[in-house]
Amino acid sequence: MNVANPSLEYRTRPSEDLLSGASNEDNIPPIRRYIRIALRWRYVMIGSVVGCLLLGLVVTLLMKPKYTASSTIEISRESERVTKFQGVDREASEADQEFYQTQYGLLKSRSLSERVAQQLRLVNDPKFFEMFGVSSDEDGAFAQAGGRYTVQGRTARLRIAGEVLRRNFAVTPAQLSRLVEIRFTSRSPDFSAKIANAYAENFIQTNLERKIQATSYGRDLLQRQLAQAKERLDESQRQLVRYASAQRIINLPGQPTAQGGTSERSLVADELQSLNAVLTQATADRIQAEALYREQGRAGASGDALRNQAINALRQRRAELASDYQRMMVQFEPGYAPARAIKAQIDQLDKSVSREEARVTGSAEAAYRQASRREAELSARVEALKSSFLDLRTRSIRYNIFQQEVDTNRALYDALLQRYKEIGVAGGVGINNVIVVDPAVVPDSPSSPRIFLNLALALLVGIGLGSILAFALEQLDEAITDPSEVERLLGLPLLGTVPKIVNAEPREALLDRKSALVEAYLAIQTSLAFATEHGVPRSLAVTSTRPAEGKSTTALALATMLARAGQRVVLVDGDMRSPSVHMLAGVGHEIGLSNYLTGYDNLNSIIFPVDDLGLSIITAGPLPPNAAELLTGNRLSILVERLLESFDNVIIDSPPVMGLADAPLIASRVEGVIYAVESHQIRSSQVKAAIARLRGSHARIFGSVLTKFESKKASYGYGYEYGYSYGREDK
Incomplete structure (x- = not known):
């Protein structure tokens, strides 16, 4: 045959095939x-x-069925503060989840559960503890006297009742909302609804109590701070008054300030301001009087004279008389009596005008001198007040410091007083940010x-x-379930895979030339053609790790395939402990290998032909007491040499390797060994140990045959049975 089997390439390139075999699994x-x-x-x-x-x-x-009742509450974030005092309350931001996590923790708190248990009187209710399977002997808390629980165990029962409620209680916040669902589960639907509602009510009550308690803490703190501020204000006011009295600083109340107080002004400053205004007016009057005085002329041309009605009347009368006198002078002499009379009147009028003008001029001078004296007096007074004011300013520096301290203490006292009043009002209002949206109802169906x-x-x-x-x-699992695992786990080339035969004897399957068994061993025979330089090994042994792995069937099948290929083949049953070749060939084993190994030389008498299979066999012969002793000599080597003179191939069915010395001894007498491995059964660690033992005896292993293979059980099956059943119909 010229068909090459890829598995035989391992013999020439072992390391490369091992790596490829390992990588085949990794590539899956x-x-x-x-x-x-x-x-x-x-x-x-x-x-x-x-x-x-x-x-x-x-x-x-x-x-047992359980019922879950749920009530829904809304928890609002408190955005406003009761007071503006730093530290009394903290404003939460919109993104702050700490507030809600705190509320959920308060709902699950031990104190709230015990409060519910105490309110509903569950501490002294035996049915409650029986419903939840609480042991009546725990900590002696359930001791009874007169059919009732004792008072001594009340604290322990309260703790246990709270734990029972907490175990069956759940808080489920709704996503992206302020709604929280309170659930309680028990065997009684009425009890579950009652507990759920009690949790909601008690949570609201405890929330209000915490607010009132926090308000009380804030009010007490403010009250203490208010007393301290009042004491500081009184002391600063007394200090200010003492210093003002000592320095004789007198201040008058002024206009209200923007801060709600009133500004003060000193008496000296107020007087200086008034005198300064009077001095300014006096200076103006003096300047005006001086101007009038400077305007007086000797000809009576002053403004006052021109505006004087008496002088104007005298001047008008004189002008009329002067006119009459001039008319008379045209006709008469100055000595004329009427003329002299008119002249006398004119002279008298001139004297009267002069007297009036002198009087007007004297009055202006007197007014000027009086204004000058008054200005000088006021100026002197103002200068004196300026000195006093400067001295007062020097003495008022410390006074202002005391005044500022008084103002500061008064502002702090007023602010604390206002906050104290606000807390008092808020404490009485009792603002609550938790409300019940949906109370729990009795569930109709169990949860x-x-x-x-x-x-x-x-x-x-x-x-x-x-x-x-x-x-x-x-x-x-160390069993070899796939042909690819033979090379990867055992390091042996795979000669072929033999399917498991069901409902048929190996001999019958070999006689059917279209059977899967025949097809499998034909492939193995083809692989063996590349095992040595001269083709199929002339002498070889077939062994396995343990009995019943298919080694005898493999030996018989290989001998049959070689015989059908035209070779003269003899099959030697080397298993002198549990022989089986005679049964496969249908002959007895009264004489055989054991006889020859003990000195019997008539070779032809121990060889039996099997006509239907076309081969010859040598049975194991009578079972010796110790087969290993017979194999230690050179009789087996002589037998192989004599058989090769008459036959083309000698195949020895060797005993299993593990626990026996027979297989290594037989392997050392032939060209090599074919190792049969049962799939799905034998552990790879046992096979490795057996192979190591063979190699320790310097035996050559041509490869392995995977027997009793079932593709349906393969870990990484590749459809091996397709090749065996191709062209045949399942019967």
């Missing part, structure tokens, strides 16, 4: 690997799923057990447990 996609593991251990996974489903169904049917949910969970658990078991078994 993880999903395919997991699917094949699941298919291989499918019965384990199915059993796990079915068991979990049955267990879930039984547990669900045995569970648990939920059979479909439990079965779904049981299914998931079963799948998970089955997967874990499948992966664990896959890791723990």
